[in-house]
Amino acid sequence: MSAQVAPARRRGLADEVADRIRDAIFDGVYAPGSPLREVELAEALGVSRGPVREALLKLDREGLVRSEWHRGTTVTSLSEVDVAELDSLRAALEQLAVGLVVDRAPGLEEVDAAVTRMERAADEHEMVRCDLEFHDAIYRAAGHRRLGEAWQAIRSQVHLFLLTRIGVETDGYLAGIPAEHRQLADALRARDREAALELFATHRKHAFDILAGRPAPGLSGG
Structure with a gap:
């Protein structure tokens, strides 16, 4: 039985959302420690919460934001x-x-x-x-x-x-x-x-x- 490759997912929108949030952080719109709420970001960007969630995961991997179950997602404050x-x-x-x-x-x-x-x-x-x-x-x-x-x-x-x-x-x-x-x-x-x-x-x-x-x-x- 040949191995199956999972279907590709379109990630263009999530990448664009990540770019917008990243630029907002770098422009000082969201200072270190600021909360990033999915609902508010989705409304501001005119997208559903799914791409916002994916975008925040991408930014988390970059170290630009931090997600904690009891605090939600915030812009990283450097210790x-x-x-x-x-x-x-x-x-x-x-x-x-x-x-x-x-x-x-x-x-x-x-x-x-x-x-x-x-x-x-x-x-x-x-x-x-x-x-x-x-x-x-x-x-x-x-x-x-x-x-x-x-x-x-x-x-x-x-x-x-x-x-x-x-x-x-x-x-x-x-x-x-x-x-x-x-x-x-x-x-x-x-x-x-x-x-x-x-x-x-x-x-x-x-x-x-x-x-x-x-x-x-x-x-x-x-």
């Missing part, structure tokens, strides 16, 4: 452990990516374009999106498919990390971030591995320190 784990994992991935970019010396047009968009960002939420696009461009430039996939697996949580960071402090953020990222891009272009790794580590550390309650002067972090 101290979450922050520390994300920071250390991001550091490990980024060190490999930076090293590969320095070794490969690819064109950095996408990286430069992301910095230019940062310079035009109208608010903190747009700046966070540009920040993530900058790092997307670095992972593409690294030319390592599995490394890129590992980055994509934590990207939504890093986005939440940065949203939490601007929720704690925004002083100097819009003014400082573009210049810092331009400096990072210049270090990659100079193929100075040690300087690039140090700059990226310092950049990450400030964002971590803000969330840990130990702000350092003179840097914006992202």
Whole structure:
């Protein structure tokens, strides 16, 4: 008897609903800790509860929301452990990516374009999106498919990390971030591995320190 393959299910609507909810979280409509109720979301999006339920499961797998039987679904609030784990994992991935970019010396047009968009960002939420696009461009430039996939697996949580960071402090953020990222891009272009790794580590550390309650002067972090 031959094996049977289960019929495919159309998931397009659930994916679209997930995109809408994700964008709302990233735009600050739903802050960390906010409840996400199926009925209200279904009404707001003009869909049934089924696609909303599937969408929330997808976002749960991304780590963007958390579902608990006694609390329902809420936007993830990062604990101290979450922050520390994300920071250390991001550091490990980024060190490999930076090293590969320095070794490969690819064109950095996408990286430069992301910095230019940062310079035009109208608010903190747009700046966070540009920040993530900058790092997307670095992972593409690294030319390592599995490394890129590992980055994509934590990207939504890093986005939440940065949203939490601007929720704690925004002083100097819009003014400082573009210049810092331009400096990072210049270090990659100079193929100075040690300087690039140090700059990226310092950049990450400030964002971590803000969330840990130990702000350092003179840097914006992202």
